[in-house]
Structure formats: structure tokens, C-alpha cells
Amino acid sequence: MKSETCFGKVNQQPLTQYDSEFEADNDVEFIKSQYNKELTPYNCNRCGFWHLSPTNRQTPSKECMSCFDGNGNTKQAYGSKLTAKQRAKILHEEQGKKLRVYQCKFGNGWHLTKS
Template identity: 40%
Template sequence: MWDDEDHTDFSFSVSFKGPAEIERERAVELSKKRPSLLRPEDVFDVVDAGLELQIFIPEAIRLIESGCYIDFVDPYKDAYSILDAHAAYFSKNPSQKKRYEKLKLWRKNRGNCISPKTGRARKSYSSEACANDAVRCMADSYGQQVAVQCDFCGEWHLTPASRHTPSKICGYCTDGDGNSKQLYFSREGAMKRAKIIANERGLHLELYRCPHEDGWHLTKG
């Protein structure tokens, strides 16, 4: 005959561990390791457990940026829901917050990137390598193109080399409408863009050095 009371007492006090406790212990062990040695889903398990966030959140963001596949076991969890739970960390770490906000914007815009010139969806490539393959295929029929990562959708588009003026969004300066300004990496690039705009829109723009970052802006003067 089964001795219910005795058995229950014994197993709970000595050996029983619930799944949550086992999961917690596993996350604690993982958090002691170097994140670059872990599988991507393990890095997110450590973040999910709220451990070593100063080390593991930047690594988690880097994993999303790299576009690598992350195999979540729990269907209700993904990289974004796990990071969204750490608002307190992000409010204290503005540079990581900025990185993460950009990834969320890209996720929202992916596949909806419209060319201002044609009004149609731009052809997108998910990685620089894919975009560079396309560059090689098209060189003969379309002339030299350059693969550029898009600030709006995070994917890669091709642009004719003659129009390519390397730039990014300035983290400080805004135009008259409050939109962030484009920061050109070189004076030559900014001048080339000013010429394209003058030819296509008849607008005369002046260039000036950004007072905050290393690069150049265009202004109506």
C-alpha cells in the first residue's frame, strides 16, 4: 500500500526541483560564461532571467543586428519580447537603447521601403553578401552599383555608384521640420549629393561641418 504522506514529505524536502528552478539554475551557470561562447538562444535565456544585463544585453542586441537565426523553444518568446521586459536597463543605458530602438524601427519597416523616386517598393537584400552577389550579376546590364544598408529598413539596397554618397542619420542635428539630418562622411560625398539635388530639384544647398559628429551636413542656407 502506498504511504502517501511519508512519500510526499520526503520528495519535496530533499530532491524536488520545479522546472522554473532548474531553468533558473541553468541561466545562472550560463551567465558566468563569456557570452560569445554561448548559443544565441542561451544568451537570451540569461537576459530573460535578468542576470548580468550589462554584459548580456549588448550581446543580445549584437545577435539581432547580425541577423543570425535564434531558435526559441518557447513559442511565446522572441528576441524582442525578452528585451522589451528590461525597460529599466534601457532607461539607464541610452546608447544601447538607441541601438535597440533602431532595430525595432527596422523590424517595422522591413519590406515596406518605398523609393522616393519611383514610389514603388525598393528591391531589398537581407545581407551585405546577398546584395554584393546582385551587384556582380547586374554590373554588365545596369552599370556599376553599390550595396548600401538602409537607415529606414535595415536591409540592403543597390544604388548606382555615381549617386552613392556614404552617409548616416546624425544623432544630434535636425532640420526645420524636426527630422534627423543626413550626416555625410566626407566633404566630397556631401558636395556630390548637393550637385545631384541641384540637378534634380533645382535646390541650391550649402554644406557645413556637423558640430557634434565627424561629417558634413547640407542646408538651404
């Protein structure tokens, strides 16, 4: 069922809505097996129904050639603060990591760091 109130951030298409997490989970399995796409159900605070959002690696980022993490690896840079925040949220939900968003001092976007 398509939502009348909620639309995708990228394509502006109505989101599919589910009455319960159980229904959403079913579709997650289906989409995973059919399209090899990883999705996560979330309870929408706008409409109260459940939608699916891409699980990971769907927050666009690029390597920042100027910044390095503690291990000397290049850091991922996110194009917007919002994207970086989404990524931080995903990592928090999936791995329990607490990350903070900060602006790259070389102007390459936004980074995450342990808080």
C-alpha cells in the same frame, strides 16, 4: 570602351567612356533594366567623353543623432566634405535645390543646408 585617363573613385577601375550623351543614355537604360541601378551620364572635363555616375543614394551617409532639420527629422551626415558636395550637386541637378555644405558641430561629419 574603357577610359585610359579616368578611373572610379571607389574601385580605381577605368571608367566606361561614351562619345556622346546619346550613347551614354542608352547604357543607362540598359543598366537600369539589367541591374536596377540608377546612373546619370556626365560630360567629363578631364577627357571630354561621357561617363556614368550613380544617380542618387550612392553618396554614403548616416543619420546624425544630434542634428535636426526644420521638420524635426534627423539630418543625414556625410563622411567627407567631398561626399556632401557631390550630394549637393546631385540634388541641385535633379531637383534644382541650392544647398550648402557645413561641418557638423558635434563632429559627426558634414551636413547640407539650404543656402
